[in-house]
Amino acid sequence: MSCRSLRDYITAASLRASFERHLGRKFEREVQLKPHHKPYEMRRGWAEVLAKFAESEPECKKKEDEPVLYFRRNVQLSETREQQIVTFCSRALEMLLIDARSSLFLDRCPMTAERSAELAGLGFAMDDGGFDQKVHTVDWLRTHLEDQLPTRMSDVIRGPMLLGKALSGFNELESRVVESWKKGSAILKANGVDEVRRHYLTKLRESTPCYGAAFFRGLIERPGISPLNIKKVFNYLLSGAPDTEVLVGVNSEFITIIDASKHDLLLVQKIRDCTWRKLIYSSEEIRKGHQHLLFLSFPDEDYIKSRNEFITGKAEQLASMKMNILHIFSSQTMLLNAMLNSVKSAIKEEDDLVAEELSFFLAYSHMYYAPIIVLKNTCLRHPPPVC
Incomplete structure (x- = not known):
């Protein structure tokens, strides 16, 4: 271009x-696409990609599928x-x-x-x-x-x-x-x-928490109540309500869930706070009506609020942790799981680097900084230790 x-x-x-x-x-x-992927070869082998990551789609739909390449x-x-x-x-x-x-x-x-x-x-x-x-x-x-x-x-x-x-x-x-x-x-x-x-x-x-996110299509079971009332959503998760089509967004910090038709933001969670597990069915099970599933676990709002107050010194103790579990049905479960794992690994590497730098700073800070004692109008500086 x-x-x-x-x-x-x-x-x-x-x-x-x-x-x-x-x-x-x-x-x-x-x-x-990753750096080693070649767009032309991906286009030529698109049928193989669909066979691997779109098992639940009808064959006629796969044949008509045409990829679009964009930055x-x-x-x-x-x-x-x-x-x-x-x-x-x-x-x-x-x-x-x-x-x-x-x-x-x-x-x-x-x-x-x-x-x-x-x-x-x-x-x-x-x-x-x-x-x-x-x-x-x-x-x-x-x-x-x-x-x-x-x-x-x-x-x-x-x-x-x-x-x-x-x-x-x-x-x-x-x-x-x-x-x-x-x-x-x-x-x-x-x-x-x-x-x-x-x-x-x-x-x-x-x-928006969705900035720069990749999106995956899926379904969640949700009752007909306010989507922002997470507690009620999970209390009635298995109430038999119709499935809701959603977009699951993943960026470098958050996983978000958007109602695909109403465009309501249903869920925002930091990836570092979440765990997940995939359930992948065989081709035969897919033909019987099963669909790949991702179990997403994350702490409830009360615990997150308590943790933030504890970190800032506003609370003396943490509230007990309660985990919510959301079922996400999607033919793209493998892709979603891989993306989440990749982001979680990047977050861990960044945290390890910060921890290493902090440890180095604390280990050597005594060589460069000396404590100060203030007595009324007199300032006495302790001499630095001899290294």
């Missing part, structure tokens, strides 16, 4: 048009490393921005209405330049809001219109869009569009 054509895809409107042309159909599975952000790219890359490489910044906006328009970045309004303001600054009060009226904003956000998010922010005309002035959320746009305009004037793009990525990263 040439530099010019790449920049043509950066605007939100261009991304939306591209999705309507090419990405309108539902993606059943997504595979992140995505590496799931295990850390926030620190991303910030380093986008600071010095404008081309990488452009590609990460395209990936981030594609996830947003695919409704894979659930966030509050306030956050989405602020994100839209920065998006307008990138695509339409500085805010102009004479041009960017309430009519203009309500007409173009879907250029920056998925329809579902736009509908929450946008005020009433009749025949293309606003029936009222800026509401609270629209005013937040304008204020964010003005801030983006100041950044644009002072530092250029790349700096606005960096602020956009930072805002998106801070607004």
Whole structure:
């Protein structure tokens, strides 16, 4: 892709048009290629990939399946490393921005209405330049809001219109869009569009736990109650309620579960707090109606709250740990399990490195620092030990 054509895809409107042309159909599975994978060979052997990772799919559906190759952000790219890359490489910044906006328009970045309004303001600054009060009226904003956000998010922010005309002035959320746009305009004037793009990525990263995640399709058993009431969900998990189609997101920190139809965020858990086990059925069992299963275990909210208060010194003791178990049925269980294992290993390596550096610091700190005793107005420093 040439530099010019790449920049043509950066605007939100261009991304939306591209999705309507090419990405309108539902993606059943997504595979992140590793450095040693060769895209052409993967395409040629796609039938083998489906045979291994899509056993439960009908044969007629497998024959019609056609893979699409596209660039995505590496799931295990850390926030620190991303910030380093986008600071010095404008081309990488452009590609990460395209990936981030594609996830947003695919409704894979659930966030509050306030956050989405602020994100839209920065998006307008990138695509339409500085805010102009004479041009960017309430009519203009309500007409173009879907250029920056998925329809579902736009509908929450946008005020009433009749025949293309606003029936009222800026509401609270629209005013937040304008204020964010003005801030983006100041950044644009002072530092250029790349700096606005960096602020956009930072805002998106801070607004959703799904940033940079890979997604897997699956089903969970869920009763007809509020999805955010985790305790009731698990009390009635086996109540016979219809299965709910979900998207399971995995990034370098969180595992998230999104209702695929309502786009509600059902679950957010840190991967370091979770354990899991896969149950894989044979081809014969799959034909009988069984489906691969992932058992996801994670501590309840009371324990997590107690642990955080204990760490910060607000509580003297930890609450007893209670674990929740969620059953995720998916033909992509093997891929999901492999991704979780990979991320957990990366987290462990990072923790081990931090522990090693801390141990080194504590072991040698006495050579460089001396304790200080303060007596009224006199400061006496203990001499450092002789090494």
